[in-house]
Amino acid sequence: MIEDITPKTVGARIKYLREKKGESQEILGKAIGLSQNSISKLEKGETQLTLENQYSLVKHFNVSHDYLISGKNENSLLVLLEKYISMNYSPIFEGDLTFYCPILKIDKILFNYLIRTARAKQDNYIPDDIKRTWIEREIDAFYESNEKNQFTEFESVIPIPQRLISPDKNKENWKQADLLREINKELLNCLNANNTR
Template sequence: MDFEEIKNNVGSNIRALRKSHEETQEDLANAINISKESIAKIEQGNVCLTLENQCKIAEHYHVSHDYILKGDGYGTILESLESFISFKLQDCTVGNQKLQYPQLEINQFLFNYLLQSARAEQAKNIPDKIRKLWHDEEKKNFFDSMKNNVQKTIRLALVKTELIFPDSNKEDWKQTDLLREIDKSIDSLFVESNSPND
């Protein structure tokens, strides 16, 4: 693929994105702070998209840079994340009660990376240089595992922190009590995740 073809593809991808969001060239121009004429030239493949404007467009439409460059099949950042992490409600029965508890399904290699990164952050008395090397090694391990195209997932039950730590009311808790409380907390988990930051 030559440079002219790349410019034309990028222009077509941006035009398709803009139209799918029902925006005019002027809307997009205002959103990323350039002229409407510049958007028209980019979409026609007459000028090259700068890296700065590519970043602004990717952020504006919540898509990956690959999507802008290559189009269909690369999806939004959210769709990319969903290929690694998904959320399900798992049914369970406790006596006569039918309950649900939230369950996170996460790519095994991503989980390993996040776990080791958390351990690196929590490790006491190690120099920042060693911590950075640890992080870099874990990133390398993650990307190496992705190259092999192995899809392994693990499932984790999501539990609110206050349900885990024991107090005087929880000394004789059974698993059924915990499941019941998790079931009751599902809606509050959702509400809290959607509330604006203070």
């Protein structure tokens, strides 16, 4: 069966998203560079959606192109992100004390892509055109690997605050034990802050 994709159904979805966000036609128009009258015509299905306007609406409402046009996968961005990244809390024991450490799980293919492109961006010894080519190849490799991705292999990382990664001048020469102690203190502080809310 052919999906019901007409200017009228797309317009109804635009109206729904606008009202859900609590915006008037005028506010939406200003946000995406159209007049209130143009928004009204889009919502009534009296005019077709251009690619430029579709892109602006998708970005403004933070929905997928699929959802805007067909009404499917309203939260597809979140669903997609959750395939690649998730977080859970794992208990860590220190004597009688138990606290929960956030563990970020990142899909291995995405993790490898992020590592390689970060390396390419940080390499100051290669010319920009070679750097761009390197990054383009990593992007191609990511999409190629992702075609067969079963989302079964993950890398786990413990997110830590930036201030622990780049200590102040008094902590220039941290040893690993010092860093672990500071991370532990920071995690306990976060846990205590979360428990008092």
